[in-house]
Amino acid sequence: MHKLNLKVVFYVILGILKVLKASEISLRQVRMRLDLIEPALAIWSGSNYPLTWCGFQCLQNSNCVSLLYNYTNKSCKLFQVIYSVEEGEDDIVKYFILDRGNSRSVPESCKDVATCSGTTTDGEYWIYPQATNRKRVKIYCNNMASNPNEYITLKNPNSFIDHDQSNWPIMWQQCQSSYIPPLKRVDFQKVGIQIQNMEVNGMDYSFALLTGTPTISYGRIRDCNGESFRSPCPHFASATINTKGTGLVIDPSLTWGVIDGSYPEMRYFQKSTDDSEISFTCSGWCSTCGPKPGPVVFQVSNEFISAADAQALICHN
Incomplete structure (x- = not known):
């Protein structure tokens, strides 16, 4: 009985210490x-x-x-x-x-992931950027062994088609219904971002399929087919944006339209109610269409993403 009472006292004391x-x-x-x-x-x-x-x-x-x-x-x-x-x-x-x-924290960048975990493996990780008010974002961390940088993996087509002077069938003649192929094109599979502000690095083609030698920035297209008031004058430049499956959307406050060019026009602009899908065409005498004033910035959406295919890490300081 005495031993039993000591055991009870021991666990009571242990419980009190734990509660404290x-x-x-x-x-x-x-x-x-x-x-x-x-x-x-x-x-x-x-x-x-x-x-x-x-x-x-x-x-x-x-x-x-x-x-x-x-x-x-x-x-x-x-x-x-x-x-x-x-x-x-x-x-x-x-x-x-x-x-x-300061004892433990969640990573705010791919560099944090590499530093706090010691991993050198490229892949999908959950990041908690200050730019999203620490809401988690699924980020592809690239080049983890040396200089980590961030990308968003796009689950759906994000393509941008450009028509420039190299496609003219007849030099300086406007509004041709045909063109010399190929049209310059970028199909982004991943898009680079600056994790500090979630701004897109639109000219980063590290994870993009290229046709020709495009100089197209993510979100923008350019057309040199002819002045938009001429009829018929086909719109060869087109943009398809789709961020479904990423948990992100392009900043809904951005205005989309003509950026520059001679007699330009943006046509067939469509945007889904959840802001995840955007498409449009552009025409003009070497005219550019897209977000203005820009740049393209991602925001966290209300879309639910499974965490099963991303690693969650804790930094131990």
Whole structure:
């Protein structure tokens, strides 16, 4: 009996110490659309814990940065990702981010990924840029062994077709219905970005299929077929933008239209209601159409992306 009482006292003391340590945990509750959280990706789950114990479990797990807590059944799920903060609130299930000070953090760039993990493997990673208010973005990290840089992997066609002087069937004659092939074209499979501001590096062709020798920047097209008021005057330059599957859209506040040229015209402009699909054509006497004033900047959309094909890493400082 005496030994049993000592054992009970030991566990009581241990429990008190753990509670004291847990009381130092700083949990930041954020408003969250819970349908955007993927419980199946929890790195640990348990039940019958008060919130402080759930936070303590997160503190003890070296990869945990956020948690989901259900006040009704006292269930706890830990995650190694910070989910995008969205408007919405639930009275039963709460989402929290664990504030660890400078001891652990999530990467803000591919350089952070390489530095904090030591990985030299190119691939898809979750990044939490300051430019997106730390909302996570799936980024392809390239050249990780030496000078890491960021790309967005495009799941759908993003093509830009240019018609210039090299395509004229007859020199200086406008509005030909035929042309000398090939039309210059860029099909972007990945597009480079500046992670600090999510601005697109439009002339980065590292992951693009090229036809001819184009000088087309992502989002822009150019046509030298002829003055738009002439009839008939085909629009040979065309743009197709599709960011579905990336969780990003081009800044919806951008204005699209004619940028420069002689008697130019942008025609057949279409934009989907979710801003993920944009298409248009351009004509003119060497005229450029696209976003103005530019540049092209990505923003996080409300699209839900599975985390299954991207690695989530924690930086240990």
